[in-house]
Amino acid sequence: MTFDRAHLATLIADHGPVVRVVVAQVAGSTPREVGASVTVWPEGQDGTIGGGTLEYKAVATARAMLTQGRDIATRTVALGPDMGQCCGGRVRLLWERFTETSLPEGDTFCRPIAGAPATLKVQQIQNRARNQGDAPSPALVDGWMIEPITTTPAPVWIWGAGHVGRALVATLTALPGLAITWVDTGPDRFPGTIPEGVTALPAPNIAEATRFAPTNAHHIVMTYSHALDQAICDGLLTRGFASAGLIGSDTKWARFRKRLQQSGHPFAEIDRIRCPIGDKVLGKHPAAIALGVAADIVRDVARAGDGALGDKGTGNDRRLSGD
Known part of the structure; x- marks a missing residue:
């Protein structure tokens, strides 16, 4: 209570x-x-x-x-x-x-x-x-x-319900103070049971769903398609966000960065998106990737002073390369 x-x-x-x-x-x-x-x-x-x-x-x-x-x-x-x-x-x-x-x-x-x-x-x-x-x-x-006093939970949006997305949601649901929205292109993309406290959002035009995200949300983009990933990043840059991370390699990010700039977004805003994400020291198993990415989210939320995860803090960022 x-x-x-x-x-x-x-x-x-x-x-x-x-x-x-x-x-x-x-x-x-x-x-x-x-x-x-x-x-x-x-x-x-x-x-x-x-x-x-x-x-x-x-x-x-x-x-x-x-x-x-x-x-x-x-x-x-x-x-x-x-x-x-x-x-x-x-x-x-x-x-x-x-x-x-x-x-x-x-x-x-x-x-x-x-x-x-x-x-x-x-x-x-x-x-x-x-x-x-x-x-x-x-x-x-x-x-x-x-x-x-109840603290307003920090909005976290996970884009993609593949193996890594499922592992990340499972990791984040153990943490207090987060309101998790999980987005993918259709109901069949999600597991049969959605964890308690998670809102599943099937969106056939997934990039359009960025319009519904609050501007203070924290995002992790990890869909099954590079084209969808890029469209979501474009939508988030238009909508506004507290923090955002994109799974991928340095090569993928260089390609995305150039295309997003050609779409009219300034580099100062584009570079607010982190890519790669996570902690490469932990390895490439979905659960290991999820652990590193969850640590990124916790730091982002704490720095923003959101949710119930504590005071604003600092931390050393180490990223995961991968596709």
């Missing part, structure tokens, strides 16, 4: 101020865990803290807060005696009103519920999150509600 800032911002943009109800603390048998939340606006709600009487009354309180303009409230509820629910536990809820200007920044949302001072334990959690990237679990600590 995390504090999804981007989703909350979307709800506020659509509905105005909202009240988010979060499970801050539990004891015994409860419908949901700490960090579960429901967000409420006058005409609707999103998410759940378990349904039933608890949620019904929590939502009613949230709507009253919106009417009254109250910003924060908390209450501990004994589910059996107070709500008549069969669960025998206790839940502490926290209601918070959010507007466009009151959304938290950073990677961790730490706030006192009732003016509690920041204890050493709270400061240590904040320091670990800030200095070491150690995301805390949602918890109520010494009167402070602490939640990790």
Whole structure:
């Protein structure tokens, strides 16, 4: 469970101020865990803290807060005696009103519920999150509600579902903070099972699909055809991108570079595309190529400050030659 800032911002943009109800603390048998939340606006709600009487009354309180303009409230509820629910536990809820200007920044949302001072334990959690990237679990600590903030995943587009493309997708899906779009010319090009969290995009005119890629996306081009590779590179240079890599040899890249310049792209932009890619020391097995290329992507994402892969960093680039 995390504090999804981007989703909350979307709800506020659509509905105005909202009240988010979060499970801050539990004891015994409860419908949901700490960090579960429901967000409420006058005409609707999103998410759940378990349904039933608890949620019904929590939502009613949230709507009253919106009417009254109250910003924060908390209450501990004994589910059996107070709500008549069969669960025998206790839940502490926290209601918070959010507007466009009151959304938290950073990677961790730490706030006192009732003016509690920041204890050493709270400061240590904040320091670990800030200095070491150690995301805390949602918890109520010494009167402070602490939640990790969801980081918008970095868009990564993989062009080609051949052996290397499949190995690369399998490698990248183990990493956090990436939104992977996998493109090839038809459904038959993909494996029978697409990994969870990966969007498969069959595109008969694959170069045209570059129009749908966000301009902050990171791309790896490795289709079965040099002609398609070149057309995709041309489309990406027209569309714009955060980073791009092309599988191939120095000879292939020299040929592509000249053709892309003849198509009207300046060399300064063309040379933002890396070719060859990967780490030739690792060898030419698809899994080895994927490992080197994945390292390139991680460095690119970190330098851009995207996703949940850490701070901007540096690294030594070593490339793979091959077709």
